[in-house]
Amino acid sequence: xxxxxxxxxxxxxxxxxxxxxxxxxxxxxxxxxxxxxxxxxxxxxxxxxxxxxxxxxxxxxxxxxxxxxxxxxxxxxxxxxxxxxxxxxxxxxxxxxxxxxxxxxxxxxxxxxxxxxxxxxxxxxxxxxxxxxxxxxxxxxxxxxxxxxxxxxxxxxxxxxxxxxxxxxxxxxxxxxxxxxxxxxxxxxxxxxxxxxxxxxxxxxxxxxxxxxxxxxxxxxxxxxxxxxxxxxxxxxxxxxxxxxxxxxxxxxxxxxxxxxxxxxxxxxxxxxxxxxxxxxxxxxxxxxxxxxxxxxxxxxxx
Numbered sequence: 001x002x003x004x005x006x007x008x009x010x011x012x013x014x015x016x017x018x019x020x021x022x023x024x025x026x027x028x029x030x031x032x033x034x035x036x037x038x039x040x041x042x043x044x045x046x047x048x049x050x051x052x053x054x055x056x057x058x059x060x061x062x063x064x065x066x067x068x069x070x071x072x073x074x075x076x077x078x079x080x081x082x083x084x085x086x087x088x089x090x091x092x093x094x095x096x097x098x099x100x101x102x103x104x105x106x107x108x109x110x111x112x113x114x115x116x117x118x119x120x121x122x123x124x125x126x127x128x129x130x131x132x133x134x135x136x137x138x139x140x141x142x143x144x145x146x147x148x149x150x151x152x153x154x155x156x157x158x159x160x161x162x163x164x165x166x167x168x169x170x171x172x173x174x175x176x177x178x179x180x181x182x183x184x185x186x187x188x189x190x191x192x193x194x195x196x197x198x199x200x201x202x203x204x205x206x207x208x209x210x211x212x213x214x215x216x217x218x219x220x221x222x223x224x225x226x227x228x229x230x231x232x233x234x235x236x237x238x239x240x241x242x243x244x245x246x247x248x249x250x251x252x253x254x255x256x257x258x259x260x261x262x263x264x265x266x267x268x269x270x271x272x273x274x275x276x277x278x279x280x281x282x283x284x285x286x287x288x289x290x291x292x293x294x295x296x297x298x299x300x301x302x303x
Contacts, residue, residue, distance in 0.1 A: 149182025
C-alpha cells in the first residue's frame with residue numbers, strides 16, 4: 001500500500017491571511033504578495049510523491065479548462081476528464097484533450113528540457129515552426145538569470161504573446177515553467193491560467209503585465225495550497241479505510257486513486273469490471289471517494 005509522505009493538513013503553514021484578502025493592486029504590492037504566497041507553497045511544491053502527482057493533475061485540469069476558455073472553447077472539467085480517461089490507448093483525445101495533456105506534462109520533471117519543448121507546440125495545435133521551437137528552446141538561457149523569478153517568467157510569456165493570440169495557452173504554460181525554474185522547483189505547477197484575467201493578456205505595458213501576473217500567481221499559490229490541504233485530508237480518509245478492503249485489486253485501486261485525478265471502474269489484473277464497480281461503489285458509500293460524472297454509466301471516480 002502506498003504510504004504518503006505529506007505532512008498532515010493541520011501542520012501545513014498557511015499563506016498569510018492578508019494575501020487572501022489583498023493580492024496587491026500595484027507592482028510592488030503584487031510582487032510582495034506573490035513572494036509570500038509562493039514561499040508558503042514551497043514546501044508542498046517539492047512533494048514528488050503520489051499526493052504531489054494527484055495535486056498537479058488536479059491543477060492541470062483547472063489550467064486546461066482555463067486554456068480552453070481563452071480559445072473560445074466550451075469544454076468544462078467533465079468533458080476534459082471524459083476525453084482523457086475514456087479514450088482508448090493510442091487515441092487522439094481531441095483539441096481540448098491535447099490542452100489537458102500539455103498542462104499535465106507541465107507537472108513532470110524538467111518540463112523545459114529540449115525534447116519536451118520540441119513537442120510542445122503540437123499540444124496547442126500550433127505548427128511546428130523551426131522559429132517557434134528555437135524561441136522555446138532559448139527562452140530559459142537568454143532571459144536575465146538574476147531577475148526575480150516572477151519577472152523572468154512574465155517576460156518569457158510576453159515573448160510568446162507577441163506572436164499572436166493563438167499562442168496564449170503556450171505563453172502561460174511557459175510562464176509557469178520558467179517561474180518554477182527560477183524557484184528551484186523540479187516539477188512546475190499550473191498556477192497562472194486559472195487566475196489571470198483575460199483582459200491582462202492584451203496588456204502591452206511590461207510593468208502592468210508583470211503586475212497582473214504577480215497578482216495571479218499570488219492567488220494561484222493560495223488556491224493551490226488550499227487544494228493540497230484538501231487532498232491530503234481526503235487521502236488520509238481513504239488510507240484509513242484501505243485495510244478493511246478485501247476485494248481483488250483493492251490495493252492497486254487505492255494506489256491509483258492517490259495519484260490520479262479520475263479513474264474508471266475497469267477490470268484490473270485479477271478483478272472483473274463488475275468487481276471493480278462494487279469496489280468503487282463501496283468506497284463511494286464510505287464517503288472516501290467521489291463519483292465525478294453524475295451518470296449511471298461510464299462513471300469516473302476520484303478523491
